[in-house]
Amino acid sequence: MRSLRLRLIVGSLLVLAAVILSFDVFTYAAKRRALLEALDGRLFAATQAASRHLEIESGKPVFDPAEENGARPPLPPVFRIIDEKGGTLGQSPGPVSFSWPASTAGDPNPRGTTIRSGRGETWRVATWTERLETDAGTAEKNAVHSDASVGLVIQCAESLSATARELRELASLLALVSLAAFLIAGGGSFWLAGRALRPILRINAALEEVSETRLDRRLDASSFDVELHPLITRLNAALDRLDKGFQRERQFTADASHELRTPLAALLNSIEVLLRRPRTEAELVEAHRDNEKTARSMQAVVEGLLLLARMDAGKAGPAKESVAPADLIEDIFASIGREAGAAGIRLAHSVDPSLRVQADPHQLRLALLNLIDNAVRYNRPGGLVSVEARRTGERTIIEVRDTGLGIPPDHLPRIFERFYRVDPSRAEATGGCGLGLSIVRKIIEGHGGRVSVFSGPDGSIFTIVLPDA
Ligand code: ADP
Numbered sequence: 276m277r278s279l280r281l282r283l284i285v286g287s288l289l290v291l292a293a294v295i296l297s298f299d300v301f302t303y304a305a306k307r308r309a310l311l312e313a314l315d316g317r318l319f320a321a322t323q324a325a326s327r328h329l330e331i332e333s334g335k336p337v338f339d340p341a342e343e344n345g346a347r348p349p350l351p352p353v354f355r356i357i358d359e360k361g362g363t364l365g366q367s368p369g370p371v372s373f374s375w376p377a378s379t380a381g382d383p384n385p386r387g388t389t390i391r392s393g394r395g396e397t398w399r400v401a402t403w404t405e406r407l408e409t410d411a412g413t414a415e416k417n418a419v420h421s422d423a424s425v426g427l428v429i430q431c432a433e434s435l436s437a438t439a440r441e442l443r444e445l446a447s448l449l450a451l452v453s454l455a456a457f458l459i460a461g462g463g464s465f466w467l468a469g470r471a472l473r474p475i476l477r478i479n480a481a482l483e484e485v486s487e488t489r490l491d492r493r494l495d496a497s498s499f500d501v502e503l504h505p506l507i508t509r510l511n512a513a514l515d516r517l518d519k520g521f522q523r524e525r526q527f528t529a530d531a532s533h534e535l536r537t538p539l540a541a542l543l544n545s546i547e548v549l550l551r552r553p554r555t556e557a558e559l560v561e562a563h564r565d566n567e568k569t570a571r572s573m574q575a576v577v578e579g580l581l582l583l584a585r586m587d588a589g590k591a592g593p594a595k596e597s598v599a600p601a602d603l604i605e606d607i608f609a610s611i612g613r614e615a616g617a618a619g620i621r622l623a624h625s626v627d628p629s630l631r632v633q634a635d636p637h638q639l640r641l642a643l644l645n646l647i648d649n650a651v652r653y654n655r656p657g658g659l660v661s662v663e664a665r666r667t668g669e670r671t672i673i674e675v676r677d678t679g680l681g682i683p684p685d686h687l688p689r690i691f692e693r694f695y696r697v698d699p700s701r702a703e704a705t706g707g708c709g710l711g712l713s714i715v716r717k718i719i720e721g722h723g724g725r726v727s728v729f730s731g732p733d734g735s736i737f738t739i740v741l742p743d744a
Contacts, residue, residue: 279475283468284461291460299449306445310438311399315387318401321351321431326405328365329356329427334409336425338365354431364427371432378402378428389435397435404428474499478510490518530694534576534708538569545569572708579710583693586717593635593722600664600673601626603640607647615651615660622647624662632671632741634722642718642726643673645711646737650677652707658734670724673739682730690728691716715739 327347330337338356342349355366355375373392387401406424478494485492493514496507549562601624608622615622632639643662650660658678665672682690686697694709715737719726724741 280468280472283471284464287464287467288457288461291457291464295453295456299453302449303442303446307438307442310441311387314399314433314435314438315401318351318387318399318431318433319403321354322401322403322429324348325350325354325356325365325429325431326403326427329405329407331407331409336364336407336409336427340365351431353433354429356427356429358428359426372396373398373432375430375432376400376402378404378430397439398432399435399438400430400432402428402430474503478503478507482510485514490514490521527693530709531576531580534694535573538573538576542566542569542573576708576710579708579714582714583710583717586721593638593718595633595635595722597631598634598636598639599628599631600639600643600671601628601630603636603643604647604662607640607644610644611648611651618651618654619657620651620654621659622651622661623659624664626662626664626673630664630666630671633743634741635718638718638721642715642739643675645715646675646739649707649711650675650679650735650737653677653735654679669743671741671743673741675737675739676734678734681732681735682728684730687728687730691726 324347328339328341328350330339336358340350341347350367353367353371356364358364372394373390373396376388376390387399389397389399391397405427407427409423409425477499481492481494493511494507496504496511499507545562545566549559554562604624604626608624612622647660647662654660654677659676660678661676663674663676682697686695689695690697691712693713695712696707696709716726719739719741722741724739726737726739729736729738
C-alpha cells in the first residue's frame with residue numbers, strides 16, 4: 276500500500292543522506308589533500324636542508340653531516356642522497372623499513388609519492404634532484420646545467436601514520452556527526468510529514484461528518500493553510516453541487532409522486548363511484564372518456580419521466596443527421612392544426628425549406644412540438660403562433676413566438692425546471708404536466724445548443740440556438 280507519509284520521510288532522508296555523504300566525502304578528500312600538501316611542503320623543505328650539507332671537494336660532491344654551529348640547517352630524520360649512478364653519498368642513521376623509490380637526477384617530481392613498507396606502514400617520500408657545479412672547486416649549487424656539473428638526488432621520507440591517524444579521527448568524527456544529523460533529520464522529517472498530513476486528516480474528518488443528511492455543512496477555509504484554500508474551495512463547490520443534486524432528486528421524486536398521485540386518486544374515485552350502482556350506457560361512455568383523459572395525462576407524465584431518465588443516463592444521445600426544420604414545423608402544424616383552429620389561433624412560419632441543421636430528427640421534432648404546443652395552449656383566443664429560423668455564422672437560430680399573456684418575470688428563471696408551472700390550475704386545464712420545457716432544454720443541450728426565453732405582456736419568444744456540428 277502506498278503511504279504518503281512513508282514516501283515523504285524516505286524521500287527527505289534519501290536527499291539528506293546524499294547531501295551528508297557528499298559533504299563527508301568532500302571534507303575528507305579536502306583534509307587529506309591539505310595534510311599531504313603540508314607534509315610534501317615539509318619534506319621538500321627537508322630536501323633543501325639536506326642539500327645545504329653538500330660540498331664539492333676536488334671536483335666531487337661530498338656530504339658533510341656537520342651543522343657547523345648552526346651555519347647549516349639540521350638534517351631531516353629520514354633521508355638519503357644518491358648520485359647519478361645510484362651510489363649513496365649520505366643518509367640518515369638507522370635502517371628504513373621501506374625501499375626508496377627509484378629516481379634519477381633530473382626527474383621532475385614536484386609532488387611526494389606514497390609507498391608501502393614491508394610491514395604495511397605507509398611513507399611519504401619527496402624526491403629532489405639537484406645539479407652541483409664541480410668546476411673551480413665551487414660548492415655553489417646551480418640549477419643551470421653545465422658540462423662541469425654533477426646530478427644528485429635528495430630524498431626525504433616521513434611516515435604517514437600521523438596523517439592516517441588524523442584522517443581516521445576525522446572519518447570517525449564525520450561518521451558520528453553524520454549519524455547524529457541523520458537521526459535528528461529523520462525524527463524531524465517524521466514530525467514534519469505528520470504535520471504536513473494533518474490538514475488532510477482534518478479535511479477527512481470534516482468530510483466524514485458530511486453525510487447525506489448533513490450536506491449543508493461546509494469546510495472553513497480560513498482554518499486551513501493558504502496552500503489548501505483552492506482545494507477547500509473546490510471541495511465546498513463539490514459539496515454544493517452534491518447538496519443541490521440531492522435536493523433536486525428529492526424534489527423530483529416528491530413532484531413525480533405528487534403528479535401521479537392526483538390523477539390516480541381521481542381515477543380510483545371515478546371507478547368507485549361508477550361501481551356503486553348500475554349505469555346506463557351513456558353514463559358509462561362519459562365516465563370512460565373522463566378516465567381515458569386522466570390515464571392519458573398519467574401516461575404523458577410517465578413517458579416524459581422515462582424520456583428524461585433515459586437522456587439523463589445518456590442512453591438517448593442524439594443520432595444526428597441533416598434535418599430540414601421547415602419539414603418538422605410543417606409536420607407539427609399539421610398535427611396540432613385542429614386544436615389551434617378550435618381556439619382561433621393562427622399558425623405561421625417563414626422558415627427557408629432549404630435550411631438544414633445537424634440534429635436527431637425525432638428529438639428536434641419533440642422539442643419544437645413542445646414549444647409550439649405551449650405557444651398554442653398559453654395563447655389568447657384568436658392569437659398567432661409564428662416560427663422563424665435563420666443561420667448566423669456557424670449556428671442556426673429557431674424562434675417560436677406567441678401572442679399570449681406571457682410569463683411573469685419572477686417565474687422565468689424556473690420554467691425550465693421539471694414539473695414547474697406558472698399557474699398549476701391553468702396548466703391542468705390546458706393538460707400540461709410541467710415536463711415539456713425541461714425535455715426541450717435536455718434535448719437542445721444534448722445537441723450542444725441552448726434554449727432561452729424572452730417574455731412580455733404581449734407574448735413570449737422561445738429561442739433555440741443549435742451549433743453546426
Ligand atoms: P406544461 O406541460 O405545464 O406546459 P412546460 O414545461 O411545457 O409544462 O411549461 C412550464 C410552464 O411554463 C407552463 O406550465 C406555463 O405556465 C409556462 N409556459 C410555457 N410556455 C409558455 C408560453 N408560450 N406562454 C406562457 N407560458 C408558458
